[in-house]
Amino acid sequence: MANRNLVWNVVKKSFTFGIIGVTISDRYASVVPIRGASMSPTFNPIATSLTGPMTGDYVLVEKFCLEKYKFSPGDVIVYRSPCNYKEKQVKRIIALPGDWVGTRQTYDVVKVPEGHCWVEGDNPECSMDSRSFGPIPMGLIQGRVSHIVWPPQRIGAVEKKYPQGESNPTNSTKTQGRERSSFS
């Protein structure tokens, strides 16, 4: 009888904690791992080929921005992939509704339609983003990445970076080199 009581208590406690956890992660903030190199050097700065098995960064995703859907260019967001609803991707917002975007490959200029945004990865060589599937609806956005929480030496806020800064090649290679050397 005591055993059954104990089991019942454990079940009840875990159920409660599960519900509270799901609510917090849905409404306020959650922690997600990042896989892949599409956002390097912001996340996962160590290249896969050099270090073998990759240790992904864990990031804090805040959901308060979903109340008003107010974003600014340079924010890093998590969104559901428009091609596969089960997959979530992390990219940086480049342009908001009404802005004009130039794609790098075709040199076209595209206007971002109402309620959409243009997302790109920080690592243009290996990133599936708006350059291949076009602007995404803002309804797909699941949250904004605010901090890196793991590994401990990389804890810190994710800064906004504007596409203008990205186009400066000397600057970006310098920071990349510094980060890489601090890890080897």
Next chain:
Amino acid sequence: MDDNKIDDDHFSKRFTEKVHCEKRASMGQWRSVVKEAIDRTVIIAKFLCLLHVTNNYICSPTLVYGPSMLPTLNLTGDVLLAEHVSHRVGRVGPGDVVLVRSPRNPRKMLTKRIVGVEGDKVNFYPDPANSNQYQSAVVPKGHVWIQGDNVYASRDSRHFGPVPYGLIEGKAFLRVWPPDCFGRLDQ
């Protein structure tokens, strides 16, 4: 002299004891009040969490109004029950009435019927009131084609194209208001 002192000591001791007792009593009272308040808050928080989970993962009521679904849903406002399980496991197909986050305005929800899923070829009349010409489109991967039942007054995939599956938020399956229309929604 000595007697007096002892008395004084005694008195002060008793007095401090009394004060301590009172303090302890009032502290205990405070503590119980605070404890009760915390207990109540925790219960309410748990209830709200449960409500959130039920609303987001199992089923939730939705008020739908507008002319776009006219023969099926009334103009003045119906309350539907929408379930949130089948779109998560990918079991939403053509004919289902779904709640979709509008691609034009992410704060708005639309209620439309799925006409085609990925890979389907959809024929539609872009302007049914004025012309009889139809166009056809192939729904790309990971997208669905949604259309209102009332093609004359509906803003849907004919205007903004196929929508990503990830925008689907639920599947309406039961109408609960008005009471004389209570029942399942047919496909």
